[in-house]
Amino acid sequence: MKKGYFGEYGGSFVSCQMQEELDKIEREYNRLRKDKKFNDELSNLQKHFLGRPTPLYYCEKLSKLNGGAKIYLKREDLNHTGAHKINHCIGEALLAKHLGKSKIIAETGAGQHGLAIATVCALMDLQCEIHMGFVDVQKQKANVDKMKLLGAKIVCVSGGGTLKDAVDSALKAYQKDFKDAIYCIGSVVGPHPYPTIVRHFQSVVGKESKRQIKKMEGKLPDYVVACVGGGSNAIGIFSAYLKDKEVNLVGVEAFGKGQAIGENSATIQFGATDVYQGFKTKVLKDQENNVAEAYSIASGLDYPAVGPEHAHLSDVGRAKYVSINDEEALDAFYKLTKIEGIIPALESSHAVAYGLKLAKTLSQDKIVLVNLSGRGDKDVEFVLKEKGLG
C-alpha cells in the first residue's frame, strides 16, 4: 500500500511548509516507536498515569435482560480523564517533547481530547492551546472548566460552532507557529502521518482486550463494536482483530435526527470521496457540493469526515458501518446507567445501543465486545435537561 494511504484514502494535501513539519514529525515517530527507552517511558505512563490496563467487564445483568449474546465492555471510560483520548495524547505529548516543542495546539469536540491534551501538557510542562466550537464550549462546560484549571488557553471558535470549525481554526493557528508548536490531532484523521500515529498509540486498547477476552472466555469475540466520530477508539480496538477474519468489526456512526443533510454525522453511509482538511476520505456534502454541517447529540461524533482507514475498511468489506440515532443513543445511556451502574459518554452510548440491538439477534454462546470509549460525566447536565429534570 502507498505510504500514508489506506487503499485510495489518506495521503497528505498540505502546504510545502507544513509538509516539512509533518515529515519531521514522521521521522521522529518512526525513530521513537522502535526505541526501547521511549517505549518503556510510554508503558510506565500508561500503567501509572493512565491506569492501564483498563478492565474488560462482562455485563451479566444487561446481557440477561437484553436476551441473546453476552455483552462485554472494554472500559476505556476508566482511563485517567475519562476516555480513550488520553491513549494517543500521552504519545503525542512525548513526541512533542522529543521534537523540542514547547507548545501543543489541538482541537476538541466533546472536550475529551482537549481535556486529555491539557492534562498531559500540565504533566510535561508544555503550553496548551485548545480550539473548540462555541456550541461545544456551552454544551461541554464541565470539560472546559477542567481544561482552564489545567492551564490551557481555550480558543472559542465561531462558524457552525462544532468540531469541524475547531479543526480548521487549530490548523490555521498551527501554520503560524511551526517553530514552537506541534499540532496534536484528536483522532485518526488529518494528513499523513497523523492517522498512523494516532492508530499506533490507540492500538493498546485492542491488544489488551484480545488478551483479556481469551483469558475470560477462552476465545475471541464474535463481534467488536465501537462508535465512530473520526474513528480513533474504533481503530484502536479493531486493529488487533483485523487479521482474525472470524471476528466481525462494526463501526457505529451517528444518525442524529435523520437522513437529511445537516441532521446526522453518518459519513460512511452518506459521504462522498474528497480531499478535506489535508487528507482524502469520505466527506458529508450539501446540495452545492460544499462540506455539510454534521450533527449528533454527541459532540464527539459530529464531524463531517472520517478516518481514511475506516473508509477503506468499509470499501473492502472488512468492517461494517451502521448508524444509531439520538433517541436510541439516549435510551442506551439510561439502560447502561440504570442496569449496570455505568454512566457512558453519549458517543459511547451509540456503540452500546448497537451492541444491544445486535446481541438480541444472536444466540447465548456468542460474544459482543463493545468499546466503551468514555464516561458520561460531561453529559450528565445535558441529558438531565433533555429529560426535563435539569
Ligand SMILES: Cc1ncc(COP(=O)(O)O)c(C=O)c1O
Ligand atoms: C468518549 C468519546 N468517544 C468517542 C469519540 C469519538 O472520537 P473517535 O471516533 O476518534 O474515537 C469522542 C470524541 O470526542 C469521545 O469523547
